[in-house]
Structure formats: structure tokens, C-alpha cells
Amino acid sequence: MSKVISLLKCICPSAGSIQGSTQTMAFDFDSCPERAGTDSTKWHKYANRDVIPCWIADMDFTSPPAVVEAIKRRADHGVFGYPAQRDEVFVSIVNYLRRRHGWEIRPEWITFMCSLVPGIHATIRCASKPGESVVTTAPVYPPFLTAPVISERNPLKLEMVFVEGRWTFDWEKLEVACAQPHAKVLLLCNPYNPLARVFDRSELERLAALVRKHDLVVCSDEIHCDLILDPKAKHTIFATLGEDISARTVTLMAASKTYNIAGLTCGFAIIPDPQLRTRFRRVLQGLSLDQNVFGLAATQAAFDHGEAWRLACVDYLRGNLDLIEQELKSMPGVVLKARPQSSFLAWFDVSALGFEDPHAEFEKGGIGFSNGADFGGPGHVRLNFGCSREKLREILRRMQAVVARAPGKA
Numbered sequence: 001m002s003k004v005i006s007l008l009k010c011i012c013p014s015a016g017s018i019q020g021s022t023q024t025m026a027f028d029f030d031s032c033p034e035r036a037g038t039d040s041t042k043w044h045k046y047a048n049r050d051v052i053p054c055w056i057a058d059m060d061f062t063s064p065p066a067v068v069e070a071i072k073r074r075a076d077h078g079v080f081g082y083p084a085q086r087d088e089v090f091v092s093i094v095n096y097l098r099r100r101h102g103w104e105i106r107p108e109w110i111t112f113m114c115s116l117v118p119g120i121h122a123t124i125r126c127a128s129k130p131g132e133s134v135v136t137t138a139p140v141y142p143p144f145l146t147a148p149v150i151s152e153r154n155p156l157k158l159e160m161v162f163v164e165g166r167w168t169f170d171w172e173k174l175e176v177a178c179a180q181p182h183a184k185v186l187l188l189c190n191p192y193n194p195l196a197r198v199f200d201r202s203e204l205e206r207l208a209a210l211v212r213k214h215d216l217v218v219c220s221d222e223i224h225c226d227l228i229l230d231p232k233a234k235h236t237i238f239a240t241l242g243e244d245i246s247a248r249t250v251t252l253m254a255a256s257k258t259y260n261i262a263g264l265t266c267g268f269a270i271i272p273d274p275q276l277r278t279r280f281r282r283v284l285q286g287l288s289l290d291q292n293v294f295g296l297a298a299t300q301a302a303f304d305h306g307e308a309w310r311l312a313c314v315d316y317l318r319g320n321l322d323l324i325e326q327e328l329k330s331m332p333g334v335v336l337k338a339r340p341q342s343s344f345l346a347w348f349d350v351s352a353l354g355f356e357d358p359h360a361e362f363e364k365g366g367i368g369f370s371n372g373a374d375f376g377g378p379g380h381v382r383l384n385f386g387c388s389r390e391k392l393r394e395i396l397r398r399m400q401a402v403v404a405r406a407p408g409k410a
């Protein structure tokens with residue numbers, strides 16, 4: 001099979017070790033290292049079974065060379081005592097957000113954490129009391145459904161709707177939910193996992209008007225915001241929609257999805273409002289949820305030197321998406337309602353195949369999808385297409401075979 005090498009000719013003053021030069025950057029996303037036996041959650045699940053893991057959201061690609069170098073340099077130091085957050089890491093984040101998203105933040109707004117899920121829990125706990133309500137949507141990344149319940153809050157769950165060719169909010173129901181006097185927090189997945197929507201600014205403004213009117217705190221999880229596949233889509237950071245909106249928003253971010261460093265456990269919350277920030281930090285206090293020295297080094301390297309790799313990765317993922325769309329034409333009963341606009345996740349409606357447990361049937365056929373039921377979307381599976389094109393072809397080939405034996409294939 002011929003190799004597809006993503007070549008990117010770019011002016012990249014900060015890439016690699018050669019500063020200030022014009023370079024041709026080449027990244028080989030076709031050659032992914034073997035991950036079985038490498039302490040990988042994704043691959044360990046199907047150890048010693050002929051099932052291709054394409055579930056949990058990390059990619060099979062090696063991280064940007066600058067990230068790998070930074071980790072090697074840190075490991076070579078050989079001393080791994082308690083970490084401190086150096087000013088340089090804050091500067092990296094501030095500069096990155098200004099450069100990529102036009103968002104001007106202050107370093108003191110940042111709270112580091114080992115990952116983002118604790119940030120969802122902390123926002124709920126610092127902005128509501130037990131018995132009060134959290135507005136959330138479905139299908140969605142599972143902690144958006146479980147975190148309110150774990151914290152003894154009442155989830156007000158709304159189904160996302162498919163209108164005029166795209167997934168969006170059910171505005172009428174959303175207004176009713178936000179208007180409940182006991183509703184205190186809204187969970188926003190921006191861009192949206194698993195529907196891969198990049199919301200328009202106008203949709204987010206409508207949402208902002210609702211939370212303003214009903215006085216809700218928003219937890220905006222923007223972990224997928226740097227893998228925008230749709231060239232026409234532009235990500236809007238929710239907190240940028242006005243000073244009053246930024247004052248009621250906890251923004252959760254990380255380099256982990258984009259630069260494939262989830263195993264280095266480093267994320268952060270950005271909270272401009274000092275009172276909300278203090279309450280948030282108080283909830284986390286004493287839980288030892290700090291990031292580690294490798295996570296800090298990798299985050300800084302990714303944000304400072306990862307841009308050429310990021311662009312090449314987006315390009316490769318678009319190619320994977322083209323292949324998926326092409327192959328789905330011959331898979332009746334597998335419905336991808338809209339081309340994913342972001343990240344590396346595709347949400348398939350497979351209810352028409354007529355399987356009682358579609359996830360299990362695909363596993364039997366050698367494919368380890370995420371189970372839609374876990375996201376509040378039974379009858380669906382989620383494909384992680386952050387893998388080599390060759391692996392994706394094999395996944396799609398296996399899907400064909402499962403579809404061919406489905407009881408209800410159209």
C-alpha cells in the first residue's frame with residue numbers, strides 16, 4: 001500500500017529545533033507504532049483478541065516531534081520530584097490562546113489539573129448545592145451525564161436534535177430547563193462529542209442569552225477545539241461572548257486531544273471571575289489532582305512548537321473522513337447523519353441494522369467501537385478514526401461484513 005505522507009509546506013518560525021526558518025514539514029501518520037502492550041487503555045481492553053480498538057478518544061499517531069523531544073529532555077534529567085508550574089507554561093498557554101483563538105487571558109485565571117473530568121465535577125459542586133439541577137444534553141461524553149448524579153444534583157437532560165442537516169440544541173426545551181428555579185449549571189461540550197458539531201457563533205450567542213437570563217454558570221468543555229476539520233467552521237470559545245459571560249464560565253482545555261498526550265495527564269481550567277475561581281479551587285483542594293512534570297513539558301512544547309504537526313494531523317483526519325463517507329455508501333443501515341466538523345469521532349446510527357446489541361455485534365465482528373448507550377444514545381456506536389488509513393480501511397472492511405449479516409439491513 002502506498003504511503004500517504006502529509007506534507008505541509010509552511011512558514012513555521014517555531015517548529016522543531018530550527019527557529020525562524022521556512023521548512024517543509026513531513027509527518028508520517030500512516031506509520032503508527034504498535035500500541036498493544038504499551039499501557040494503553042484503548043489497546044489493553046482487547047489484548048489478545050482480534051478486535052481493532054477504536055473507542056476511547058486518543059489517536060494512534062505519535063505526538064509532534066517537539067513534544068517527544070521535550071519529554072526525552074525531561075526524562076534525561078533523571079530527577080522527578082514534585083512539580084512546580086513555571087511561568088513559561090502559563091506564557092505558552094496565554095500566547096497559544098491569543099494566537100489560535102484571539103482570546104486574551106491572564107495567567108492567574110488558569111488552574112492546572114491532571115485531567116478535565118475533575119473540572120466538570122468541580123464546576124458542578126462549586127456552583128450548585130445538592131438537590132439543585134444541572135442542565136445537560138444527550139448523546140454526550142458520558143461524564144456529562146454521570147457527574148451531576150455522582151454529586152447528588154438533578155440532571156435536566158435534553159436530547160440534541162437534527163435540524164436542517166445539522167445537530168443542534170432543542171431551543172424550546174432548553175429554555176424550559178434553564179428557567180427552572182433550581183437550575184444552576186449548564187454543561188456545554190464545545191465542540192460537541194460525540195456529534196462533532198462546531199457550533200456557530202449565533203448558536204452560542206443564543207445559549208449565552210439563555211444563561212444570562214436565567215443566571216446559570218456554564219462549564220464549557222473545549223478539549224476538542226483545535227481539531228476543526230470543516231474548513232468552513234470556526235470555533236468560538238464560549239467565554240469570549242462577553243465579559244458577563246466569561247464571568248459565569250469555567251472553560252476546560254488541554255493539549256491532550258489535539259497533540260495526543262492524554263496519558264501525560266495535564267489539563268487546565270480557565271476561570272476569569274475571582275470568586276468562582278476561588279470556589280472551584282476550594283473543591284479541588286486536597287484531592288492531589290495536580291499534573292506531573294511530563295504533562296507540563298509536553299503541553300508547553302505542543303503549544304509552542306506543535307502547529308505544523310497540528311495542521312498536518314487535521315489534514316490526515318479529513319482524508320480519513322473522506323474514506324469513511326465513501327465506504328458508508330455501501331453500508332445500508334449505518335447512518336452518519338452529518339459529516340463530523342471536528343475531532344476524530346464519528347457517531348453512527350446503526351439502529352436500522354436490527355441488532356439487539358449492536359456494539360456487541362460489532363465486537364464479534366472484530367471492531368471495538370464506543371457503545372452509544374454509554375453516551376445516552378442506544379442504537380448508536382462511535383468510531384474513533386484517529387488511526388492510520390490502513391487500519392481504518394480494515395475497520396471499514398470488517399464493518400461491511402457485520403452489516404452484511406445484520407437482520408434488518410436495508
Ligand SMILES: Cc1ncc(COP(=O)(O)O)c(C=O)c1O
Nearest residue numbers: 057115116117141193221223267
Ligand atoms: C469532551 C471531553 N471532555 C473531557 C475528556 C477527557 O479529558 P481528560 O482525559 O482530560 O479528563 C474527553 C475525552 O474523550 C472529552 O471528549
